[in-house]
Amino acid sequence: MKYLHPKRLYYLLGKQRFFEFLVFVGFLFFFYGPLLNTFMLAFANTYQAPHVLPTKFGFQWWRFVLTQPDLIQSILNSFLIAVLATLLSMLICIPAAYALARFEFRGKRLILFSFLLSNAFPKIGLYTALGILFYKFQLMGTLAGVMIVHILNTMIFMIWIPSSAFQNVHRQQEEAARDIGAGPIRTFLKITLPTAMPGIAVAGMYTFLGSLEEAQGTLLVGFPQIKTMATSMYGVILDYPPMAGAVFSLLLIIPTIAILWLCRKLFGKDLFSGGIQM
Numbered sequence: 003m004k005y006l007h008p009k010r011l012y013y014l015l016g017k018q019r020f021f022e023f024l025v026f027v028g029f030l031f032f033f034y035g036p037l038l039n040t041f042m043l044a045f046a047n048t049y050q051a052p053h054v055l056p057t058k059f060g061f062q063w064w065r066f067v068l069t070q071p072d073l074i075q076s077i078l079n080s081f082l083i084a085v086l087a088t089l090l091s092m093l094i095c096i097p098a099a100y101a102l103a104r105f106e107f108r109g110k111r112l113i114l115f116s117f118l119l120s121n122a123f124p125k126i127g128l129y130t131a132l133g134i135l136f137y138k139f140q141l142m143g144t145l146a147g148v149m150i151v152h153i154l155n156t157m158i159f160m161i162w163i164p165s166s167a168f169q170n171v172h173r174q175q176e177e178a179a180r181d182i183g184a185g186p187i188r189t190f191l192k193i194t195l196p197t198a199m200p201g202i203a204v205a206g207m208y209t210f211l212g213s214l215e216e217a218q219g220t221l222l223v224g225f226p227q228i229k230t231m232a233t234s235m236y237g238v239i240l241d242y243p244p245m246a247g248a249v250f251s252l253l254l255i256i257p258t259i260a261i262l263w264l265c266r267k268l269f270g271k272d273l274f275s276g277g278i279q280m
Contacts, residue, residue: 040251041248042055043056047063066249070234076229076230077231083228083230087213091153100194102161103165121158132150144227147223152219155216159208160206162205163204166201167197175197207265215232215254217235221236
């Protein structure tokens, strides 16, 4: 083994740490740069390229966005649709996730894989095909049509994550409950469901947030009868300077942060690891 002088070793270690520091700074800039830029633009009254920083800061665009006549209604619509989509997705997908986790049958892997297909290509193609069917069944511009779009987008969360959670519930626990006289429904409600609850909670949170931020399908199927915060942001971005869009982006981020904080408080800091790694 070649001997390294202590000074040479110290130099090499210092050089490696400096390189790691540069990689870490680059990661922080790549990850947080867009968010910091959005935050900066949200509090800018005037901004023009090629200036790096806004030429004037203030709350002009906050006042503009918060005084939009349909803002409150779009916020209420967003939360109403997100709650309904989460509840309906749970009602439809949790029994399916349990069946996929507990029963073996031909084509099971293909069915699980099929839930990835809607996320494997640009969704505008899927929405266009849905739009043709919705026109035929008079679902365009209706709450039912928007709900179908949101549920289809979130089924992957409500199938894959709870299915993984159900697979890791020990069958011996269920068999022990059955041996002492519990029926299948009571066993599911008292043993299986509580044990799989971290996974279901994670899936419900992702479903709610995904529905809250869904824009393309809602814009195609529900606009202009049904407006949400995400669809309203499209109009703001197209018709007004980027500062207004940045304000709307922060308004969309605030509920997400609040929900993540609330879930962490209710279910504990191990919510994500417990729900996904079960």
